[in-house]
Amino acid sequence: MGKDECIFCKIINKQIPSDIVYEDDKVIGFKDISPEAPVHIVIIPKQHISDLNCLREDESEIIGHIFIVAKKITRSLGIAENGYRIVNNCGEQGGQTVDHLHFHLLGGRMLKWPPG
Numbered sequence: 001m002g003k004d005e006c007i008f009c010k011i012i013n014k015q016i017p018s019d020i021v022y023e024d025d026k027v028i029g030f031k032d033i034s035p036e037a038p039v040h041i042v043i044i045p046k047q048h049i050s051d052l053n054c055l056r057e058d059e060s061e062i063i064g065h066i067f068i069v070a071k072k073i074t075r076s077l078g079i080a081e082n083g084y085r086i087v088n089n090c091g092e093q094g095g096q097t098v099d100h101l102h103f104h105l106l107g108g109r110m111l112k113w114p115p116g
């Protein structure tokens with residue numbers, strides 16, 4: 001799938017609506033449409049990168065930024081103290097369904113480990 005048909009690029013471009021909790025010039029964080037926890041935010045780079053396998057070394061800075069943004073979101077949504085989980089699904093066996101690099105931020109309940 002090219003980036004023109006990418007659903008997350010459409011969310012970035014506001015071509016489809018989403019509940020945005022954080023946005024800056026590099027990343028956006030929005031509520032997952034099918035939440036797996038009381039807090040379930042998807043954080044993505046605005047640049048279309050298909051998955052972690054496609055991330056180049058010269059693009060690695062965005063990952064640190066995403067984690068700093070995730071930390072800010074946990075504070076703004078009140079889950080920083082109780083704890084949370086950040087997940088990247090990569091490829092078919094990793095459970096990736098949208099081919100635009102993204103990190104799930106999950107919290108607001110006791111999370112099980114290991115995941116299924």
Ligand code: 5GP
Nearest residue numbers: 007018030031032033034089095096097098
């Ligand atoms: P993946 O399974 O690729 O790791 O995660 C993709 C996530 O994106 C899923 O949790 C799914 O619920 C969410 N998602 C898919 N389409 C949309 C959408 O149109 N809007 C929002 N807010 N979330 C979406």
Ligand code: ZN
Nearest residue numbers: 006009048100
């Ligand atoms: Zn995209």
